[in-house]
Amino acid sequence: MDIRPGIKEYLLHSDEVDTVEITDLQLLSGGAIQQNWLLDATVNGTALETVLRTDSTSSLEDSLSRAQEYTIFTIAFEAGVTVPEPLWLSVDPRWIGKPFFIMRRVAGTAAGHKIVRNDAMGGGRKVLANRLGQELAHIHSIKRSQAGLNFLALPTPTPALHRVAEYRAALDASDMPQPTLEWGLYWLEQNAPDAVNELVLCHNDFRTGNYMVTEQSLTGILDWEFAAWGDPLVDIGWFCAKCWRFGAVGNEAGGISDRADFYNGYEQVTGVRIDRNAVLYWEVMATMRWAIIAMKQGDRHISGREPSLELALTRHIVPELELDILHMTQEVGNA
C-alpha cells in the first residue's frame, strides 16, 4: 500500500498546513513491533525531516498504542528528556489504514553494535554514559501525579512480583516446558524486593540500541512503547544487563562505559544514591524478560502466524540468556 497520498491528505487536513510536498518516504529497517518511515516533506514552504511511526504487522500485547506513545513523547519532551520532537498524531485509520505519529528526525545512529565499538560516540564513552544516567533520572522525575498518563499500567502487588506473574503466564501459554526459566523465576520470586515508596515513569526499554547518538552528543531517547509505572531500578538493571552490552561485556553500563559513569549521571540529577546490590536483582529480571520476549518472538514464527528467519533465530538466543541466569542467580545467592 502506498501511504504517500494518505500522509499528504492528512497533513493538508490539519489547520496549520496549507501546502505539502512529500520529497522522500522510505521504510527504515528494524522494528519488529513498529514500523518507522523516513519522511521528508516541504510543509508550508519549509523543509521538514521527520520519522513516521506506525504499527507493524504484529504487535506485542503489552505495548502501548501509537496515541499513548505520542502522549508520552510529548510529556517527556516537556520534562526536558532528549526525545525527538513530536509533531502530529493521527488515530483515524482513513489516512493510511492505521494510527501513526510524526516526529522530527534526529541525527546519528542507534545501532548498538556500532556504538559500543566507537570510543568517540556521544562525546566519548564517559560523557555518553553520564548523559544517559542524567536522561534516565529526568524520565524518572515523572511521577503518578503527572496529568495525562492514567492509561499506564500499575504493577501489582509489587513491580517485581508483577513481572514474575507475567512471565510465568507467558511460559504457561507456550507449548514447550522451560525448566531453566522456571528456575530463574523461582529465584526472582523468592528474592523479590518490597514495593518502592514511589512509583516512577519507567521507560522499560532504556538500553543501547534504543537511543540516537552522534559523535558529538546524545540526540534522542527512542522506543517508548513499553513505558509504565514501576521501580526505577527496572530501567537501571535493563540498561546494565550483560545481554544489552552488544558483546562489549567489560563495559557494564550498556556496553559503552563503567557503571560508575552512568550511576554518577543519574545520582547528579536525583540526589539519591543507587543501591548497587539491588541493581543486580533487576539485571536477573532483565535477562529473564529478554528470554521471555525472545521465546515469544520465536513462537510467532513457529506457530506459522509470522514466518520469519529473524524471529526464528531470536528463539535461539534463549539458551545464552539461561546460562547468564544460572550464573547470576548463583553469584548473587539468596537475599
Next chain:
Amino acid sequence: MRDNPQAGDLLKIAEATFIQEILPFLPADKKYTALMIANAMRISARQFEGNKNNVAAEIDAVAKLLGQTNISDNPDTLIILNKQFAAAIRSGAFASGSAGHVKTRQHLLTCVQNRLAEVNPKAIVGDSDDR
C-alpha cells in the same frame, strides 16, 4: 540407507560456498539477511551432527531428579517429564537448601550447554561455574 554426503555435510559446504562466493557480491542492505541465512545453516548442520545421546541422558537425569523409575518409551517423554520438572521447580521442590538443589542446577547447566553447543558454541567457550 542414504547416500553420502548427507544433510549435515551438505549444509556445511553450502554455507561455506554461500559465504565465500555469494555474500561478497550482495548489496549492503542485504548483508544482514545473508548473515542470518548463514547462521541458520550453521545451526542446522550442528543439530544434524549433534549428540543423539543427549536426549536419552536428559530423560534419565530428569526422571532421577523427579524420583521416577518407570519411564515410558514415548516420543514426547522428555516434554512430559520436563513439564513435571518445571512445575516442581515452580512449587519450590528444588529450592536453595533442599536435597536436590545442587544436582538440579547442575542438570540445568548441562542442558543449556548442550543446546548452546548447537546454536551458539562461542557462548560456552571458557564458561565455568567458577567465574
